[in-house]
Amino acid sequence: MTKTPSVAIWILEHAVTNPQALVGDVLELRQAGRSRAWVLRQVLQAVAVEVGRQARRHPWLTLSGVVSAWVLSRMLWAAVYGVHNYAVELAVLAGGPRAAIDRPIPFASWILLAGFVAQIATGWLTGRLHRRAHLSGVVGFCLVVATLVLLARHHYYLAAVRSLIACAGLVFGALLSARPEPRHPVEPVRRLA
Numbered sequence: 001m002t003k004t005p006s007v008a009i010w011i012l013e014h015a016v017t018n019p020q021a022l023v024g025d026v027l028e029l030r031q032a033g034r035s036r037a038w039v040l041r042q043v044l045q046a047v048a049v050e051v052g053r054q055a056r057r058h059p060w061l062t063l064s065g066v067v068s069a070w071v072l073s074r075m076l077w078a079a080v081y082g083v084h085n086y087a088v089e090l091a092v093l094a095g096g097p098r099a100a101i102d103r104p105i106p107f108a109s110w111i112l113l114a115g116f117v118a119q120i121a122t123g124w125l126t127g128r129l130h131r132r133a134h135l136s137g138v139v140g141f142c143l144v145v146a147t148l149v150l151l152a153r154h155h156y157y158l159a160a161v162r163s164l165i166a167c168a169g170l171v172f173g174a175l176l177s178a179r180p181e182p183r184h185p186v187e188p189v190r191r192l193a
Helices: 006-015 020-031 036-057 059-093 104-129 136-151 156-177
Strands: none
Touching: 006 020, 006 036, 006 156, 020 036, 036 059, 036 136, 059 104, 059 136, 059 156, 104 136, 104 156, 136 156
16 A cells, blocks of 8 residues: 655645545555656646746736745845844854854855755745745746846856745745635534435
């Protein structure tokens, strides 16, 4: 007996409109012996189709989602860097040597973690503000970021890592903002007279 792909089902329920039939088909074929790679491919295809559908149905809402994701992302990254700089200055004022405080590895990992959380918040807010196109605006913004990273000529590795973390956080936040439909519709309780 194969294990049910719960993450894949969660993604489908939060990303796709009317996911019941697709979830049922994926679960049935997984139980019949399809691989995890097949399930992942089906989920990614379904999400890509849904993003395209949202962008076609709501082009202005998608554009608005791209712009608001960019604005929120810049604001939250600025807050993360501001907190980092404030923490460094406090540590220097407390008498710590600046060379020990500004070591790149601990602070870089802290900034990436805080940035990931900020991007989850950005994706969630963008998804909440743009209900009917909660994924297309975020994915459109990720495509813009990826294009800018490919055009960058300096610090390519750091920019690629940061943009990958940002896009993962944005998409996860947008998925969190979606309200999945109930798995089993609840029938109203009938009162006996």
